[in-house]
Each structure stands twice: as structure tokens, then as C-alpha cells.
Amino acid sequence: xxxxxxxxxxxxxxxxxxxxxxxxxxxxxxxxxxxxxxxxxxxxxxxxxxxxxxxxxxxxxxxxxxxxxxxxxxxxxxxxxxxxxxxxxxxxxxxxxxxxxxxxxxxxxxxxxxxxxxxxxxxxxxxxxxxxxxxxxxxxxxxxxxxxxxxxxxxxxxxxxxxxxxxxxxxxxxxxxxxxxxxxxxxxxxxxxxxxxxxxxxxxxxxxxxxxxxxxxxxxxxxxxxxxxxxxxxxxxxxxxxxxxxxxxxxxxxxxxxxxxxxxxxxxxxxxxxxx
Amino acid sequence: xxxxxxxxxxxxxxxxxxxxxxxxxxxxxxxxxxxxxxxxxxxxxxxxxxxxxxxxxxxxxxxxxxxxxxxxxxxxxxxxxxxxxxxxxxxxxxxxxxxxxxxxxxxxxxxxxxxxxxxxxxxxxxxxxxxxxxxxxxxxxxxxxxxxxxxxxxxxxxxxxxxxxxxxxxxxxxxxxxxxxxxxxxxxxxxxxxxxxxxxxxxxxxxxxxxxxxxxxxxxxxxxxxxxxxxxxxxxxxxxxxxxxxxxxxxxxxxxxxxxxxxxxxxxxxxxxxxx
Numbered sequence: 001x002x003x004x005x006x007x008x009x010x011x012x013x014x015x016x017x018x019x020x021x022x023x024x025x026x027x028x029x030x031x032x033x034x035x036x037x038x039x040x041x042x043x044x045x046x047x048x049x050x051x052x053x054x055x056x057x058x059x060x061x062x063x064x065x066x067x068x069x070x071x072x073x074x075x076x077x078x079x080x081x082x083x084x085x086x087x088x089x090x091x092x093x094x095x096x097x098x099x100x101x102x103x104x105x106x107x108x109x110x111x112x113x114x115x116x117x118x119x120x121x122x123x124x125x126x127x128x129x130x131x132x133x134x135x136x137x138x139x140x141x142x143x144x145x146x147x148x149x150x151x152x153x154x155x156x157x158x159x160x161x162x163x164x165x166x167x168x169x170x171x172x173x174x175x176x177x178x179x180x181x182x183x184x185x186x187x188x189x190x191x192x193x194x195x196x197x198x199x200x201x202x203x204x205x206x207x208x209x210x211x212x213x214x215x216x217x218x219x220x221x222x223x224x225x226x227x228x229x230x231x232x233x234x235x236x237x238x239x240x241x242x243x244x245x246x247x248x249x250x251x252x253x254x255x256x257x258x259x260x261x262x263x264x265x266x267x268x269x270x271x272x273x274x275x276x
Numbered sequence: 277x278x279x280x281x282x283x284x285x286x287x288x289x290x291x292x293x294x295x296x297x298x299x300x301x302x303x304x305x306x307x308x309x310x311x312x313x314x315x316x317x318x319x320x321x322x323x324x325x326x327x328x329x330x331x332x333x334x335x336x337x338x339x340x341x342x343x344x345x346x347x348x349x350x351x352x353x354x355x356x357x358x359x360x361x362x363x364x365x366x367x368x369x370x371x372x373x374x375x376x377x378x379x380x381x382x383x384x385x386x387x388x389x390x391x392x393x394x395x396x397x398x399x400x401x402x403x404x405x406x407x408x409x410x411x412x413x414x415x416x417x418x419x420x421x422x423x424x425x426x427x428x429x430x431x432x433x434x435x436x437x438x439x440x441x442x443x444x445x446x447x448x449x450x451x452x453x454x455x456x457x458x459x460x461x462x463x464x465x466x467x468x469x470x471x472x473x474x475x476x477x478x479x480x481x482x483x484x485x486x487x488x489x490x491x492x493x494x495x496x497x498x499x500x501x502x503x504x505x506x507x508x509x510x511x512x513x514x515x516x517x518x519x520x521x522x523x524x525x526x527x528x529x530x531x532x533x534x535x536x537x538x539x540x541x542x543x544x545x546x547x548x549x550x551x552x
Binding site: 192 | 476
């Protein structure tokens with residue numbers, strides 16, 4: 001099992017890279033490489049668009065790579081997602097793409113293109129409090145398809161997105177087909193009035209109205225609303241689901257935190273055969 | 277000339293209401309009413325959705341009203357915009373709807389429905405530093421169609437939107453036809469990475485790609501980007517226009533400030549005949 005970490009959004013912290021390598025060494029059940037592009041920096045991003053795209057395309061085209069793990073979120077994968085999907089090499093289809101948060105732009109476009117993607121913890125999470133457990137959960141799923149890593153109530157086919165990322169990819173070439181999907185959403189660091197506005201946008205989308213149901217993960221680090229909004233994030237999501245004729249399925253065990261679980265897009269694929 | 281102020285988003289400050297009434301008394305060229313709904317409060321909003329909708333529909337249906345002036349922005353007009361347009365009374369078509377910021381949700385849907393809308397300063401602006409000039413500019417245009425109030429380079433047909441509001445109405449039933457339009461955008465209180473993400477979303481929209489050109493108003497009160505984003509808001513907007521095949525026409529004289537100018541949607545209508 002060979003996993004390569006690339007950073008299509010923001011740079012990976014060197015201490016996260018070191019901690020991850022140490023954890024993988026201890027496990028001994030997989031081989032992990034951290035692409036040097038992860039440590040590049042150019043303004044907001046882990047290197048210029050060209051460098052992030054080149055690293056991503058390099059690992060997509062490498063037939064010795066079983067899983068591409070996105071180093072962290074932040075912002076920026078949308079700037080290279082479409083270009084990453086042009087003239088797809090055969091090897092791109094024989095691996096898993098894994099991460100969450102800003103990586104949702106890639107997840108959407110890659111899933112639409114028929115590649116295997118899953119939502120779950122990322123390398124940078126290891127430097128959070130409790131982060132080793134999160135990264136271990138991700139590796140348990142990547143290496144052994146451990147069902148204990150999955151969001152416990154998952155009802156396939158499913159997808160998971162950061163709500164704000166989802167809103168920003170609707171109507172773009174990255175938008176996947178949501179028909180019949182259980183859609184899990186979560187968010188972090190937003191005001192409730194923004195969650196409400198984003199839910200208005202998302203719930204009005206003709207594509208989103210084709211989902212089977214929406215479940216809400218954690219909405220963490222909500223910024224103060226002045227005045228008090230008058231309701232919480234779950235009230236807001238249920239309100240817009242009801243108004244829009246979308247089934248609301250209650251809460252989900254995902255979020256921008258170390259308890260975040262794995263959500264394979266579509267239907268989970270069996271464990272990859274061991275390489276000869 | 278009879279103008280009525282309603283608040284489809286957040287409540288109007290009482291001191292703004294008083295200052296506006298005093299200004300209009302001094303001018304003596306129009307009659308102004310501030311609907312009592314403007315001072316309601318329910319959580320984030322100027323009263324519950326039902327009260328804001330009822331006040332808006334009341335003034336839309338009132339044939340004695342020449343102009344409906346949205347009290348202020350904030351957030352919330354999207355929650356009632358579609359309902360405001362159902363079973364439109366005849367009188368709704370014989371008046372001007374005026375404001376900016378969050379009122380963009382109404383502007384979009386109302387313009388799409390054939391009503392006359394324009395972007396420009398709002399009553400709440402009067403309590404800003406320099407706000408009397410802003411509100412005077414709005415009244416000069418509402419009462420006398422003063423060409424000096426207009427965005428100086430305006431090239432009809434035009435529209436103007438807060439960028440974040442625009443992003444959140446794309447793909448919803450409020451989205452108007454942008455074909456051949458000069459689209460003016462501005463924003464306030466955002467991080468540059470968010471401006472970049474929103475421009476990705478907006479510039480990818482098939483509807484937006486039909487505009488004649490985009491011009492950028494002021495992007496005020498930009499929140500600190502950590503690290504430095506690497507470019508300013510104009511660089512970002514030009515970048516996404518270029519990538520998306522949209523003509524970028526440079527800067528525009530609109531913004532969340534008291535220098536904000538008037539932008540009639542579509543083609544400006546002549547001054548309304550004086551009521552008998």
C-alpha cells in the first residue's frame with residue numbers, strides 16, 4: 001500500500017509531516033511519501049498553481065501509488081481541479097483520493113470523472129489535540145478499509161462536503177450528480193447568518209434537490225452573530241430542507257475536528273488487491 | 277413623488293429614520309414614509325419573515341407609492357424575495373425599487389420579473405460619516421433622475437451586485453439574465469481568499485459568462501489574510517475574468533461606503549410623470 005501526500009491547497013506544517021512519518025513507521029503496514037511540493041509556499045498557497053497542479057498530476061499518473069492523500073485544507077484546490085482532470089492517465093483511475101474541507105472541490109470533480117474519492121482526516125490534523133487518533137482512523141480506512149472508521153449511519157450512495165465549499169462549486173464544471181445521494185455537510189468558522197445564506201443557495205440548487213437526504217455534521221467555531229441569530233445551525237439546515245422539499249435526516253458524525261469520520265463517495269469500493 | 281421605506285433584511289436604526297425624515301422635510305420635493313416594520317426586530321431580522329414579506333407586499337401593491345426604498349442591508353431579503361413576486365399586483369410594476377448590498381437578492385428577482393430596480397445608497401447610510409451626501413444622492417436620483425448621481429462610466433444595460441450576494445443567488449430562481457450586461461461588483465468585510473473563491477464560483481457560472489464585461493467597485497474592510505494572499509482584490513477579479521473569457525473593464529465607483537453611486541438595472545427609465 002503506497003500513499004503519497006500532496007498539497008493542492010495550503011502548505012503542510014513540517015511538524016505535521018514529521019509526526020505523520022513517525023506514525024506510519026510505527027504502524028509498518030504501508031509506505032508513505034510526502035511530496036516536497038507540500039512544503040512550498042506562494043502567498044496563500046502551497047506553491048503557485050503550476051507547482052500544485054504538477055505535483056498532483058505527477059502522483060495521479062504514477063501507477064505505483066495506491067492513494068493520494070491531500071495534506072490539508074485551507075483554500076486553493078479549486079484553482080487546479082479542472083486542469084487536473086484533463087487528459088486523465090489510466091493510472092489516475094486505480095487509486096483513492098482522500099481528504100476533506102477545501103479538498104471538496106477535488107472530490108466533486110474527481111468523483112464526477114469516475115475516480116474513487118473519500119472524505120476523511122488529513123495529515124495536518126495530526127498536530128491538532130487528539131489528531132493522532134484522527135490520522136490513525138484515516139490510515140485504518142486507507143490501508144485496511146476498516147469499517148470502524150466510517151461515519152456510523154452512512155447510507156450509500158453518499159457524499160460529504162464542507163457547506164461553504166459545496167456552495168462555491170455548484171454551477172461550476174466540478175458539480176457532480178447528486179441524484180439519490182445522502183449528502184453530509186458540515187462547516188467551521190462562519191456566522192450563523194452566513195450558514196443561513198449558504199443554505200438558501202445550496203437548497204435552491206436544482207442539482208441538490210435531487211439528493212435523497214441531507215444530514216448535518218458539526219458546525220464548529222461559529223462566529224458571534226450580532227444580534228443573536230435566533231436559532232442554531234441545525235435549525236437553519238432543517239428550515240431550508242423543509243422549505244425546499246429536501247428530506248432532513250438529522251445529525252452526522254463529521255466535522256472540522258479530530259472526531260471526523262470517513263465518508264466514501266458513491267458506494268464504497270472493496271479493499272484494493274495487494275500489489276504483487 | 278411618494279417614497280416608502282421598508283426593511284426586508286435587518287432593522288433600521290431609529291436615529292437613521294429621524295435623520296432621514298429631517299432631510300426630506302428640508303428638501304421639500306418628495307413625500308417619505310417609513311413603514312413601522314422597519315423598526316421591528318426578530319433575531320437577526322427586521323421582524324419575522326412573515327412581517328417583512330407583508331410590509332413589502334403592502335407597499336408593492338400600493339398604487340400611491342412611486343418608490344420603494346430598502347432601509348438597509350445586513351442579511352435576510354433572500355428569505356422573502358421569491359414570495360414577494362408571487363401573484364404580482366399591477367401597482368408593483370409602476371414604481372422603482374432602490375437599495376444595495378443584501379437587497380441584491382430582491383434586485384435580481386425583481387429585475388427578472390420586469391420591475392424597475394436600481395442600486396444606490398440606503399436610509400441607514402445617513403448615520404455613517406458623510407452619509408447625508410450619500411442619501412441626498414439617492415434622493416436626487418429617485419426624485420429627479422439626476423444624472424450626477426449615476427456611476428460615471430456606466431454603459432447600459434448594467435447591473436450592480438455585492439459579490440458575495442451575487443454568488444449566493446446564482447442557480448436560484450432569483451438569477452436574472454445577464455446577457456450583454458455590464459456587471460458592476462463590490463464587496464466588504466471579506467478575506468481575500470474568500471474573494472478569490474467567490475470569483476471562482478461566479479466566473480464559472482454559465483449565466484455570468486454572458487455578461488459584456490465586469491467592472492470592480494471598492495472592496496472595503498478586507499479582513500487580514502494569513503499569510504498575505506499575494507495580490508489584491510483587483511488582481512483577483514482580473515485573474516478570474518481572464519481565465520473565464522470574461523472582459524474585465526477596470527474599476528467602478530460603487531461600494532459599501534458613502535461615495536456609492538447609483539446603477540439602474542438594465543436601461544435607465546425616464547423620470548416618472550408627476551402624479552396628477
